[in-house]
Amino acid sequence: MDTTVAASAPITVRPSAEADVPAMVAIYSHHVSNGLGTFDPEPLQDDDIKRRRKNMLKRRLPHLVAECDGKIVGYAYAVPFRKRPAYRHAVKHSIYVHPDHLHSGIGRLLLPALIEACTAEGFRQMIGYVDAENLPSQKLHEMFGFRRVGLLEGVGFKYGRWTDALLMQRALGEGATSLPPERPKPERPGSGQPASSQPASSEPASSQAASGGGYSRTT
Numbered sequence: 388m389d390t391t392v393a394a395s396a397p398i399t400v401r402p403s404a405e406a407d408v409p410a411m412v413a414i415y416s417h418h419v420s421n422g423l424g425t426f427d428p429e430p431l432q433d434d435d436i437k438r439r440r441k442n443m444l445k446r447r448l449p450h451l452v453a454e455c456d457g458k459i460v461g462y463a464y465a466v467p468f469r470k471r472p473a474y475r476h477a478v479k480h481s482i483y484v485h486p487d488h489l490h491s492g493i494g495r496l497l498l499p500a501l502i503e504a505c506t507a508e509g510f511r512q513m514i515g516y517v518d519a520e521n522l523p524s525q526k527l528h529e530m531f532g533f534r535r536v537g538l539l540e541g542v543g544f545k546y547g548r549w550t551d552a553l554l555m556q557r558a559l560g561e562g563a564t565s566l567p568p569e570r571p572k573p574e575r576p577g578s579g580q581p582a583s584s585q586p587a588s589s590e591p592a593s594s595q596a597a598s599g600g601g602y603s604r605t606t
């Protein structure tokens with residue numbers, strides 16, 4: 388796949404579309420095989436990312452791509468921090484930049500856009516698991532207000548050795564200083580039903596995220 392982009396081409400961050408999936412798989416597959424950024428054991432298939440993406444959009448979780456000169460040069464998304472209902476106001480996230488375009492300013496556009504989108508959806512905490520040796524990711528996260536809140540020792544086993552994971556966290560919006568807006572509880576496993584049928588009291592501000600409009604940003 389040709390990934391060259393015109394040097395002066397602007398980078399746009401927008402909600403992902405299904406047509407972006409092959410490009411996201413290519414980016415992810417590179418990092419699975421070469422990098423510190425992922426804990427998945429093997430490359431994903433298009434269908435895996437399509438399914439994950441649909442699940443996230445159903446839960447109003449932002450899923451963004453960075454596009455430059457018509458090419459997908461990075462992506463970032465949020466998933467529930469944990470499945471139990473008590474954790475429904477917290478997300479964890481991932482961010483991947485195309486290997487041919489690392490350290491060219493894409494992460495510093497994608498991460499704040501994801502923070503903004505998660506905040507607009509009413510989430511209150513954002514958590515990243517970052518390999519303890521992944522300095523670029525740690526620096527990027529610190530740049531956008533994430534703090535190191537813990538170190539999980541020896542939790543990963545990659546390339547024949549144990550790895551540590553840093554937990555990095557930042558509050559979104561009012562964080563834990565006020566009560567959260569009501570948010571539908573996640574489905575109980577196996578029931579196909581939400582744990583609570585109570586409607587959300589406030590419409591999430593970036594509801595366009597699921598439909599593909601909303602937060603885009605251009606350099």
Ligand SMILES: CC(C)(COP(=O)(O)OP(=O)(O)OC[C@H]1O[C@@H](n2cnc3c(N)ncnc32)[C@H](O)[C@@H]1OP(=O)(O)O)[C@@H](O)C(=O)NCCC(=O)NCCS
Binds near residue numbers: 425489490492494515
């Ligand atoms: C981590 C990652 C998302 C950063 O995105 P990026 O587009 O390369 O980063 P940017 O160019 O926007 O740089 C933003 C800041 O991150 C840090 N950074 C990025 N690349 C770096 C590098 N190679 N060495 C040191 N710091 C680096 C710097 O502080 C940089 O600020 P600066 O430009 O003032 O030096 C990207 O390197 C990546 O996709 N890595 C592989 C996958 C991965 O590790 N994902 C994160 C999983 S937690």
